[in-house]
Amino acid sequence: MHRHxxxxxxxxxxxxxxxxxxxxxxxxxxxxxxxxxxxxxxxxEAMPDIPALIAACDPATAAxxxxxxxxxxxxxxxxxxxxxAVPGADRLRADLAQVPTHPLFLPDPAASLTMALPTTGPRPxxxxxxxxxxxxxFAAHQAGGIRYGLGLYGENRTVYATxxxxxxxxxxxxxxxxxxxxxxxxxxxxxxxLPGRVRHLTYNADPLDYGHTLILEHALNGTRFFTLYGHLxxxxxxxxxxxxxxxxxxxxxxxxxxxxxxxxxxxHFQIITDLLATDGNFFGVGHGGLMxxxxxxxxxxxxxLRLPAASFKV
Numbered sequence: 160m161h162r163h164x165x166x167x168x169x170x171x172x173x174x175x176x177x178x179x180x181x182x183x184x185x186x187x188x189x190x191x192x193x194x195x196x197x198x199x200x201x202x203x204e205a206m207p208d209i210p211a212l213i214a215a216c217d218p219a220t221a222a223x224x225x226x227x228x229x230x231x232x233x234x235x236x237x238x239x240x241x242x243x244a245v246p247g248a249d250r251l252r253a254d255l256a257q258v259p260t261h262p263l264f265l266p267d268p269a270a271s272l273t274m275a276l277p278t279t280g281p282r283p284x285x286x287x288x289x290x291x292x293x294x295x296x297f298a299a300h301q302a303g304g305i306r307y308g309l310g311l312y313g314e315n316r317t318v319y320a321t322x323x324x325x326x327x328x329x330x331x332x333x334x335x336x337x338x339x340x341x342x343x344x345x346x347x348x349x350x351x352x353l354p355g356r357v358r359h360l361t362y363n364a365d366p367l368d369y370g371h372t373l374i375l376e377h378a379l380n381g382t383r384f385f386t387l388y389g390h391l392x393x394x395x396x397x398x399x400x401x402x403x404x405x406x407x408x409x410x411x412x413x414x415x416x417x418x419x420x421x422x423x424x425x426x427h428f429q430i431i432t433d434l435l436a437t438d439g440n441f442f443g444v445g446h447g448g449l450m451x452x453x454x455x456x457x458x459x460x461x462x463x464l465r466l467p468a469a470s471f472k473v
Contacts, residue, residue, distance in 0.1 A: 204239075258353065318367070334447065358434075361374075370420035
């Protein structure tokens, strides 16, 4: 049989796909870009460069990705490729559980009579935290000896229905609470739990936002992290950007309705391992479908508050 000269040439293989281009193509037309990003990456794969990924996407997908926090996109990709959304998150959790702290309030909520305030389920008579009727409801319980009310970390809250909790990259709203709330009268002093410095002093004015907000920066065994204090009074005693704070120093007072975002007086206390691409208005709620990512970024604040587990049960 006659052989064609080309029969003796080695078979040609397709050129390898550029991983960023491949990932960009996998995101096209996806309703939930966060989920698609996770599913498009494998453990051990190299972390994609987020700006390069956005530039490689079709215009509609690129516009949606550009509208969300680039740091969050990187954290999702890091979780998919390395197993941790923030490098050293597990080590920092262990260190936080051991570090000496000063109570956030005096007397210490961990040694006081407290009341768990889940927003759904076992307290059907409880007004919403954004309803002025909450104040007299809670005052009646305080008259019975309750010192503090506690809002739960990791709780799914339906109150977050305003536009700032929607997301361009996913149909899923951010509804999972990333802090612990401690309810007490307006004007109650707030104490620094750890040494640190002021990172942000901000007024977040949107309805149901933080109102007056403080973010402190800390270092522990060489790892940087942050604590956030939301719903504060307008006067933050003696604080200025980059200024040092010491444990036990009064850093704030609880704000009242007109200055704290429109909530019953309380503090939203949150630990942050990575500020992502934000400034002084860090995410206080996350997506349920990304909670394994968010829990690396904002682990349980009870690592520092050290409230008994029974405090969060009704």
